[in-house]
Structures are given as C-alpha cells and as structure tokens.
Amino acid sequence: MVPMAEITLQPEVVPVKKMKTQAGAFSRVMRYTLLRVFTLFVTVVIGIYLTILIANMGGYVDQIQRGQIREDVQQLARNDPSFKSLTAEQRTTRMEDMIRLREKRIGLDQPFAIRSFRFLSNALTLNLGWAQNMTSDSGSRQVRNIMLERLPPTLLLFASSNILLFIFSVLIALSLSRRYGSTFDRIIISLAPTGSAPGWFYGIFLIVIFAAFLRVLPYGGMVSAPPPENSFDYFLSLMEHLALPVLAITLSTIFLNAYNWRTFFLIYSSEDYVEMAKAKGLNSRMLEQRYILRPTLPTIISTFALTLISLWTGAPILEGVFNWPGLGRTLLQAVGQYETPVIVGSTVIFAYLLALTVFLLDFVYALVDPRVKVGGGSKHT
Amino acid sequence: MNNFLRSLRELRQYPSAVAGSAMIVALVVIAIYTIIAIPYTEAVRLWRGGEDVWYRSPLNAQPTWTNLFRRDKLPESFHITSDPSNTVITQNDEGYNEFVVTIPFEYRFASFPQELALYLDSSYIDKQPYVSIALHTPDGRDIRIADFGLERSQTYIFSQDSRLTRRLGGLIPNEGIFLNPELDSGTPIQGEYVLTMKALTFEKDSNVSAEFVLYGEVAGWAGTDHMRRDLGVALLWGTPIALSFGLLAALGTTITTMIIAAVGVWYGGWVDNLIQRVTEVNLVLPFLPILIMVGTFYSRSIWVILGVTILLSIFGGAIITYRAVFLQVKESPYIEAARAYGSGNMRIVMIYLIPRIIPLLIPQLVTLIPSYVFLEASLAVLGLGDPVLPTWGKVITDALANGALYQGQYYWILQPAVLLMITGLAFAMLGFVLDRIFNPRLRGL
Numbered sequence: 001m002v003p004m005a006e007i008t009l010q011p012e013v014v015p016v017k018k019m020k021t022q023a024g025a026f027s028r029v030m031r032y033t034l035l036r037v038f039t040l041f042v043t044v045v046i047g048i049y050l051t052i053l054i055a056n057m058g059g060y061v062d063q064i065q066r067g068q069i070r071e072d073v074q075q076l077a078r079n080d081p082s083f084k085s086l087t088a089e090q091r092t093t094r095m096e097d098m099i100r101l102r103e104k105r106i107g108l109d110q111p112f113a114i115r116s117f118r119f120l121s122n123a124l125t126l127n128l129g130w131a132q133n134m135t136s137d138s139g140s141r142q143v144r145n146i147m148l149e150r151l152p153p154t155l156l157l158f159a160s161s162n163i164l165l166f167i168f169s170v171l172i173a174l175s176l177s178r179r180y181g182s183t184f185d186r187i188i189i190s191l192a193p194t195g196s197a198p199g200w201f202y203g204i205f206l207i208v209i210f211a212a213f214l215r216v217l218p219y220g221g222m223v224s225a226p227p228p229e230n231s232f233d234y235f236l237s238l239m240e241h242l243a244l245p246v247l248a249i250t251l252s253t254i255f256l257n258a259y260n261w262r263t264f265f266l267i268y269s270s271e272d273y274v275e276m277a278k279a280k281g282l283n284s285r286m287l288e289q290r291y292i293l294r295p296t297l298p299t300i301i302s303t304f305a306l307t308l309i310s311l312w313t314g315a316p317i318l319e320g321v322f323n324w325p326g327l328g329r330t331l332l333q334a335v336g337q338y339e340t341p342v343i344v345g346s347t348v349i350f351a352y353l354l355a356l357t358v359f360l361l362d363f364v365y366a367l368v369d370p371r372v373k374v375g376g377g378s379k380h381t
Numbered sequence: 382m383n384n385f386l387r388s389l390r391e392l393r394q395y396p397s398a399v400a401g402s403a404m405i406v407a408l409v410v411i412a413i414y415t416i417i418a419i420p421y422t423e424a425v426r427l428w429r430g431g432e433d434v435w436y437r438s439p440l441n442a443q444p445t446w447t448n449l450f451r452r453d454k455l456p457e458s459f460h461i462t463s464d465p466s467n468t469v470i471t472q473n474d475e476g477y478n479e480f481v482v483t484i485p486f487e488y489r490f491a492s493f494p495q496e497l498a499l500y501l502d503s504s505y506i507d508k509q510p511y512v513s514i515a516l517h518t519p520d521g522r523d524i525r526i527a528d529f530g531l532e533r534s535q536t537y538i539f540s541q542d543s544r545l546t547r548r549l550g551g552l553i554p555n556e557g558i559f560l561n562p563e564l565d566s567g568t569p570i571q572g573e574y575v576l577t578m579k580a581l582t583f584e585k586d587s588n589v590s591a592e593f594v595l596y597g598e599v600a601g602w603a604g605t606d607h608m609r610r611d612l613g614v615a616l617l618w619g620t621p622i623a624l625s626f627g628l629l630a631a632l633g634t635t636i637t638t639m640i641i642a643a644v645g646v647w648y649g650g651w652v653d654n655l656i657q658r659v660t661e662v663n664l665v666l667p668f669l670p671i672l673i674m675v676g677t678f679y680s681r682s683i684w685v686i687l688g689v690t691i692l693l694s695i696f697g698g699a700i701i702t703y704r705a706v707f708l709q710v711k712e713s714p715y716i717e718a719a720r721a722y723g724s725g726n727m728r729i730v731m732i733y734l735i736p737r738i739i740p741l742l743i744p745q746l747v748t749l750i751p752s753y754v755f756l757e758a759s760l761a762v763l764g765l766g767d768p769v770l771p772t773w774g775k776v777i778t779d780a781l782a783n784g785a786l787y788q789g790q791y792y793w794i795l796q797p798a799v800l801l802m803i804t805g806l807a808f809a810m811l812g813f814v815l816d817r818i819f820n821p822r823l824r825g826l
Contacts (some may be wrong), residue, residue, distance in 0.1 A: 015598040016629070039607065039661075040665070043661055043664075043665050044665055046662045047662050047665045047666045050662070050666065051666070051671065051674075054671060054674060055674055055676065055678065086650055115536075118814050155388045190397060191557060192809075192813060193397075193805075193806050193809030193812075193813055194749035194806070195809070196748070196752060196755065196805040196806070197751070197755055197801070197802060197805050197809070198755050198759060200801075201755065201758075201761070201798065201801065204520065204777070204786075204794060204798055205798070206790055207786055208786065208794070208795065211786070212786050212787070212789065212791070219786065219787065272615070281658075306698060309664065313667070313668045314669070314759070315669075316669060316670070316673075316763065317669075317759050317762050317763060320762065320763070321762070321781065331670060331673065332763060332764070334764060335673055335676075335677055335764055335765070336764060340677075340678075343670070343673065343674055344674070346670055347670035347671060347673075347674060350667035350669075350670050351665055351666065351667050353667075354665045354666075354667055355665045358664065358665060377724045
C-alpha cells in the first residue's frame with residue numbers, strides 16, 4: 001500500500017571477471033551478509049529512535065514508565081506487611097516517596113535527550129513494560145509476551161502467502177512472456193490495475209462470496225472453535241482458515257507482479273545471448289531456465305522486496321478483517337483500547353519484521369547474483 | 382510541449398485509458414455536485430445527527446434499487462404529517478375541540494413493514510388531550526389501536542404496545558394489523574388503509590398534531606445503517622474526500638520527492654549521501670503503525686493524517702528512480718550551457734532539471750492516487766478515520782463492526798467497496814496507459 005516506484009535494494013554492483021571457486025562464493029556471500037546485517041541493524045536502530053521521538057512528543061513513553069513504576073510500587077505495598085500497620089495517609093506519602101525515588105533512579109528527572117537513548121535500548125529489546133488491560137493468552141500482561149505470542153500466526157500467514165505469491169507470479173509471468181500478445185496475456189494485462197487495491201479489500205469480497213454466500217469457508221479466525229485435538233484435524237482446520245486470507249493477499253498483487261515481471265522476461269529474452277542459445281538449438285525449457293529466468297531473477301527479487309514491504313504495511317487491516325490472531329490484530333485491539341505500550345511495541349516489531357524481510361531478500365539476492373560484491377576496496381576494472 | 386500534447390492525444394487509442402478517464406470525470410462531477418448540494422456543515426450535521434435527524438428512516442434498510450430485482454417488493458418507508466387538509470376540527474357543546482386526523486395510505490407489498498410509529502405533539506396547560514387511534518383495513522374491519530392521554534410530546538410505537546399485541550391474539554402489531562385473518566398465507570392484505578386519530582382536548586387553546594411514519598424494509602438509494610442514517614450521504618460525501626485526499630497526497634509526495642531527488646543529484650557529495658541514507662531508513666520504518674501512533678496520540682483529523690502521510694512518503698522508493706533520471710540529465714550539454722552563462726544552483730534545479738522529469742512523473746502521480754484513496758479507507762477501517770466526516774472507509778468500518786457480513790446486509794459493505802474499487806481502477810487504468818505512452822521502453826510490450 002505504501003506507494004513505491006521501481007527501486008533497487010542491492011548495494012554497489014561491481015562486475016567481476018570470473019567466478020573463482022566455491023569457497024570464494026561462500027566467503028563472498030558471508031562477508032556480504034555480515035555487512036548487510038550490520039547496516040540494517042544501524043538502520044533499524046535509527047528507525048526505532050525516530051519512532052520513539054514520534055511516540056514521545058506527547059510524553060507518552062514517559063507515561064508508560066511512570067505507570068509502570070506506580071503499578072510496581074502499589075504491588076509492593078499490597079504485599080508488604082509493614083504497610084498494613086500504617087494509616088492511609090502515611091501509606092500514600094510513603095508510596096509517593098518510593099515512586100519519586102524510583103523515577104529518579106531510572107532518570108525520569110533527566111532531560112529527554114539523555115533518556116531517549118535508554119528508551120531506545122528498551123525498545124530494541126521490546127522491554128516496554130506492562131499493558132494496562134490487554135493480556136496474552138497465557139495471562140501475562142508484559143508487552144513482550146503479548147507481542148511474541150502473536151508473532152507465529154503472523155509469520156505463518158505472511159510467509160505462506162508470499163511464497164505462494166512469488167511462485168505463482170513467476171510461473172504466470174513466464175507463461176505470459178512465452179505467449180506474448182495472446183488473449184491470456186491481454187486479460188492479465190488488463191487485470192494489472194487491480195493491484196491498486198490492498199489485500200483486505202479483496203478479503204471483504206472473498207468473505208462475502210465464500211463465507212457468507214457459498215458457506216464453504218470460515219469467516220475468519222485461525223482454527224475452528226474448539227480447536228481439534230488430533231493434530232491432523234488441527235492442520236486441516238488451519239488450512240481451511242488460511243485459505244481466504246492467503247487468497248486475498250495473492251489476488252491483490254499477483255496480476256501486477258505478473259505484468260511487471262513479464263516485462264522483465266521480455267526484455268531479457270530479446271538479449272543476443274538468448275538468440276544465440278536459440279540458434280544453438282537448445283530446447284525452450286532449458287532456454288527459459290538458464291538464459292532467461294536466471295539473469296532476470298535479481299531484478300525480480302528486488303521488485304518483490306517492495307511488494308513485501310507494502311504487504312507488511314497492510315497486515316494489520318488484513319488480520320483485522322479476517323480476525324486472524326496475529327500481531328496486526330493485536331495492534332488493532334491496542335488502538336481500540338488505547339494501549340500505548342502495545343502500540344509502540346507493535347511499531348518496533350513491525351520495524352524488525354521489515355528489516356528482516358529486506359535482509360532475507362538481500363541474502364537471496366546475493367546468492368543469485370554473482371556480481372554482488374561487498375562495496376569498497378576491491379574494485380575490478 | 383507539443384510532444385506532451387501529442388502524447389496525451391495518443392491516449393484516445395487505448396480503450397482502458399478512455400474508460401478510466403470517463404470514470405474519473407464522472408467521479409469529479411459527483412464530487413462537485415455533492416459539495417454544492419450538501420454543504421460541509423450540513424453533511425456533518427446529517428452524519429453526526431442522531432435520532433432527531435433520522436427518526437423517520439428505518440433501521441438497516443436495504444437500498445430502494447434492490448426492489449427492481451425482486452418479484453415481491455419490500456415495503457418502502459413513508460411518513461405523513463397532519464395538516465389542515467387531513468385534520469377536521471369540530472367544537473362540541475362545552476367549547477372543547479375534537480381533532481380528527483385521517484391518514485389514508487396504500488399498502489401494496491407482500492411483506493410486513495419493519496415498524497409503525499406515530500409522533501404526537503400537543504399543547505395544553507393542565508388537562509391532557511385524550512387520543513384514540515384506529516385503523517380501517519381494506520377488507521372493511523376496524524382495528525382499535527390504542528387510547529391514551531397525550532403528553533406534550535409523545536411517540537407511540539405500534540410494536541411496543543403489549544395491549545395491542547394481546548388484542549391481536551399475540552401477533553406483533555406491525556404484522557398483525559396487516560395480516561389477513563381469513564387466510565393462513567401469512568401475507569398482508571394489500572390495498573387502501575385508513576388510520577384515524579381522534580383527539581379530544583379539554584382546554585380552549587389546546588392543539589394536537591401528529592406524524593405517522595411507516596418504516597419499510599427499503600429506504601433511500603443507498604439504504605440505511607445501524608443508526609438509521611441514510612448511507613447516501615456518506616457515499617456521496619466520500620467522493621470529494623477520497624478524490625481530494627488521493628490527489629493531494631499523490632501531488633504532495635511526488636513533488637517533494639522530485640525536488641529532493643533533484644537537489645541531491647545536483648549538489649552531490651554529503652547532501653546526496655544523506656538523502657540516500659534517509660531513504661534506506663525510511664524503507665524499514667513501518668508506515669501504517671506510525672500513522673496509527675500519530676492518529677492515536679495526536680489527532681485523527683484527515684488533514685493531519687494527510688500531512689504525516691506525505692512526510693513519511695517523501696523519502697520513499699521513488700527517489701531512487703528519479704535520481705537515476707536526474708543523473709543522466711545532469712550531464713546534458715544544455716545544463717553545461719546554463720552553468721556557463723552563470724545561472725545559480727537553485728535556478729538550474731528548478732528550471733532546468735525538474736521539468737525534464739515531468740513525463741516520468743505524470744504516470745506515477747496518476748497510479749499513486751488509488752493507493753492513497755485506499756490508504757484513507759484503510760485508516761478508517763483501523764478506526765482512525767476522521768471523527769466528523771463521513772467517508773467510504775468509515776461506512777465499511779461501521780458495517781464490519783456491526784456484523785453486516787454475518788447478517789446478510791451486503792449492500793452496506795459492497796456499495797462503498799464498489800465505489801472505492803471504481804475510483805482505484807479508474808486512476809490505475811489511466812496511469813498504466815500513461816506509463817506506456819511516456820516511457821517508450823514499455824511501448825513495444
């Protein structure tokens with residue numbers, strides 16, 4: 001949904017004369033990977049710092065901290081027998097004293113510029129204190145537990161749909177480039193503008209058709225209630241619930257992807273070496289795999305990265321529409337209940353997920369593109 | 382410039398561009414009509430108004446046009462107010478007035494209305510007027526509805542009268558009074574009904590007026606929601622909001638992005654480097670959660686959200702595309718010439734660099750619009766819609782939140798969704814063709 005133009009994520013691409021050995025390839029990818037991990041980590045740190053600045057402009061992070069201290073002290077007072085003998089007034093003054101001391105200890109009396117760096121390290125470790133009303137299914141009110149518990153469903157949904165999306169887009173794009181100009185090709189091209197609508201939007205239509213009207217698939221959720229005990233039935237129920245959200249994500253981007261990638265395939269298939277290979281009499285399967293798909297893959301992966309980033313952006317709403325118990329729905333609930341720590345935590349975790357996505361794709365990119373070298377130093381001429 | 386016009390003329394060769402443009406023109410016409418017909422304050426009043434504005438419309442009623450596809454039409458809503466033409470006032474011996482309000486209405490539907498209500502107003506000092514209501518059915522029966530002493534302002538809702546229910550043998554009044562007692566068909570008698578309200582006043586200047594409302598199952602061209610509001614207002618007002626949000630956001634982001642890319646390329650060095658690093662950071666900033674944060678902590682006004690959207694998208698991926706083009710343009714001889722005659726840096730950026738990229742920019746601008754239109758809807762679905770304005774996204778949110786999908790009220794969700802779809806498709810179709818025309822690399826494909 002975040003509008004993106006064509007963009008390349010790869011670092012400096014330096015042509016290399018010749019690939020040396022297998023070990024050389026390994027160390028190349030390793031060095032590249034380490035460098036990417038480092039730069040991405042720096043990027044994430046900056047990103048989260050910005051997030052903290054945004055969140056704190058109204059003093060909200062302070063509020064989280066103060067709230068946590070107050071709750072800690074109250075908890076302590078409830079459990080401490082020496083408090084019981086005090087009058088109500090004494091008790092409050094003593095509690096206020098303790099609160100003030102603790103606030104001083106974690107530096108709430110210091111200027112924000114200094115404190116913000118401690119928030120940063122807390123946010124990076126998701127150490128965001130306790131939620132006011134929300135709890136995780138295991139009963140914990142710690143923001144980290146709430147978030148981490150919701151992570152697997154989100155990963156399941158998005159990993160499965162993105163893998164499907166990638167495979168089907170490549171297959172469709174390849175077959176389109178094979179019969180360029182055919183009716184099938186025209187149909188897909190005219191469907192490409194449907195990519196302007198986000199996944200949740202198609203989700204609504206899919207729910208109307210498959211859940212409300214045909215009644216073949218569930219409206220939402222992750223497993224049927226009560227969850228099946230036998231693990232095979234559980235798996236089946238999971239698949240049934242996964243079908244519509246995955247279909248919604250796929251529908252929203254597949255035609256646009258197929259259209260864009262088909263263009264890449266067509267550009268690469270008009271290269272001289274492809275003509276040469278054709279002239280040598282290679283069969284079309286070999287031609288496609290080695291001469292067209294292979295060189296196009298890096299370009300495809302870097303555009304796919306952008307698709308993925310915009311899909312992550314749409315995640316909360318998609319999960320909300322399908323009632324999928326993931327991070328996005330948690331964020332929605334947090335918005336509804338005004339749970340500041342959870343909102344900040346979700347933002348941080350989404351930043352991590354985005355960085356992870358970018359990193360994974362960079363890694364795959366380095367694997368498929370032998371020209372990728374870690375920049376600087378060894379420039380060949 | 383001539384080239385540019387020629388390219389635009391080329392659009393006519395593409396049916397999808399023509400269709401897209403036609404849809405855009407239609408949407409713009411609707412938007413202009415809406416702003417003129419329902420001014421902003423009126424729209425807000427209607428949308429924020431509760432029962433006092435919408436007491437005459439039925440709850441969750443389907444749009445009227447759905448009747449076109451039904452053999453057995455669903456009842457339509459109507460309301461009749463008492464006025465001198467249907468009120469007969471007679472004075473009795475003691476100087477008191479008797480008001481007789483006769484409300485004839487035709488009922489020719491195969492199903493029952495949702496509800497019937499009488500809104501009664503009276504003026505008196507001590508002694509309440511006394512009303513008795515009766516209904517004359519087409520088959521000649523007279524049904525006594527109710528008799529009671531009238532408050533100054535009173536609402537009589539037929540289905541909530543338990544005595545009437547008992548008199549009708551346990552049938553809900555809004556069905557029971559229409560039901561044919563001789564047939565077991567369970568259908569209402571069709572024909573002319575006459576509702577009479579007799580009110581006896583016991584004071585000289587005492588006055589009585591009534592309004593009869595029959596709540597049908599269909600209302601308005603767009604139906605109504607769970608608060609009896611006419612969805613037509615929201616669907617109409619959604620058009621100018623969606624268009625202006627989409628257009629402003631797309632314009633704002635593309636223009637600022639373009640200027641930043643041009644400045645970075647022209648000045649080079651650390652400026653360029655900084656811009657590239659910021660772009661990288663921006664890529665991992667979670668866009669929607671940050672918007673949610675801003676919406677929750679600061680303001681939900683659509684214009685604040687618009688501003689933040691633009692700010693977050695300035696350093697979007699488009700910078701990299703523009704950069705590549707500017708890097709090429711920078712080396713052109715005419716830039717050299719401009720430098721030679723001594724034009725300043727900003728002059729070169731604004732007058733010589735930026736205009737060169739406009740052909741690339743136009744298709745991008747048009748294809749960006751739908752993504753922002755959907756963004757506005759997405760925010761509304763997240764519950765961060767503008768608090769006062771009716772938008773398509775908010776209608777969808779209300780529908781989802783009130784279980785429209787589970788209860789089969791598809792019109793509620795599908796109408797705004799289809800409008801969103803049309804807007805998105807229109808701009809996307811035009812944008813795709815513009816992209817082909819302005820980017821010759823794609824032309825052959």
